[in-house]
Amino acid sequence: MFVCEKKIPSSASLQAFDAAARHGNFVRAANELSLTEGAISRQIARLEDLLNCKLFDRIGSRVKLNPVGVRYAHHVRETLDRLERDTQYIMSLPEGSKSLDIAVLPTFSSRWLIPRLNGFKDLYPTITLNIAAKTTPFILPGSGFDAVIHFEHPAWTGMRRQFLFQENLLPVCNPKLLTNDDVNRQLNELPRIHRRQNPNAWHQYAQENGIRLDNPDQGVRYYLHEMAIAAAIGGQGVALVPQGYVEHELSSGKLVSPWPVSSCLSKKFCLIKPTETGINEAALENFERWLLTETRTLNSLAT
Template sequence: MRRKIPSTTSLMAFEAAARHGSFARAADELFLTEGAISRQIGRLEAFLGVTLFQRIGNRVRLLPSGERYAKQVREVLDRLDRDSLYLMGQPHDGANLDIATIPTFAMRWLIPRLSRFQQKHPNITVHLAERMEPFVLAGSGFDAAIHFEHPAWTGMRTHRLLSEVLVPVCCPDLLKESPGGATLDSIPRLHRRQNPDAWQRYAQETGIPLSNPAIGACYDLHSMLIEAALAGLGVALVPRLYVENELAQGRLVAPWPEGKTISKTFCLILPESIELSGEPVQAFARWILGEANTS
């Protein structure tokens, strides 16, 4: 069945006129005459059988039906523009992978290792996008996701990568400056807003007494907590896998024990099994599983 889709020229003229509230300004933007804009919009209205603008002398006013349609057309044109630029930037002899992931995991673990993947597969370009919450992978436009284990991934193929074990860290100077000795309770505690009871659970697991474990500054992301700890603002309870470099360099210290329970588990999520996936996805999946095994 033939699709009921207006011409792109008419849609672009309409979107510009709706955004500016003026045929003249739309004409200036699109390098057309005002009459050409008017004719394109007239053709669009005839195609749709709907009046989009009210014409009062030399002025025009977008009608309610036009306002709704303008928003929808703008979203479609923006998406078409992004998709076109994406394809234009794709190498002729290569492939693209779109991976959704948690931002701190990407910055602290994945990106520092991606050069090794590029060395092995120079013809595959990996694009990363942030997704804080689980989502429906099918139809999302992503080839894979790296996220926490979650019931939302039921039906998908999940492959465990790493476990998130929390450890208190701070900059070395805080241990020297802490009044009454370097006790965990004497240093300001930093909190992740999404995990407000983490310090209380840590105290129960380790037997380290903490007075008022909920007191302290809150941050949204683990990456913020790490930067705050590096800045000497307090002690942060963060996944060890995020701070291995800082601990090795001595920029952060962790003289206290790790938490006894695994907080969360990172997984690679695929819409189908690795063997049935396309070659670029197979290459990335096998690489990241290998990296996780050696971490």
């Protein structure tokens, strides 16, 4: 069977190249790494031989990255930085602990998940949760994530999926914007705040609830629900946002919603897991069990 040889430079060559690229000088790179200038030069030569191209333009005793070198230096710097972060993280883990890397939609993470994580920590003190924001679906196997909290999407076909809750949208605004009892007329008159990824939401909401909106496309557009919520709190207009993300603001009076919640503008959120179980499966099962308990409140809002 033919096996393709991997083209992976040695760590010594990459460190020498990174130092030389940052300093633009082999002597200073050698001083940083406690090597000789000759050792730096030999490591760079080996790297260039592997790549079959030059990375530096040599001008007398000076060196300068050529365009290929500039591009490669950027990727090498990112790789070394990531390797250092991962190494420090593993070194910091207490003995016997487990860690989970979970990808989550940004607003769900900041407004709902993270504020509740103390409860998870109390139940499972030996499990460390690392949360990363992901706005779009991606290929889960090989991504470095143990699971994803996201809405249903064809990208997750073949993955293990556990339904968590139904996300329903609700119009909200600063109470100062409501000046009379005819709230439907005011919804037509007030500035509307849109989420860029769902430009037809207001049109669909008006049709569903029989509310007249003369220009449903009018208004500013924001990328995240978090941004739209902040704009609504600031009095910029009416935002159509997930009901479960603004429960605190509604109960405290920072936001009000005299309009009905939408039943057609909804998404099913799931915990998506790889098909094959991994070394963190037991920890992931504990996280899933905790999530199912916590999301009961979100499901009660949708009924």
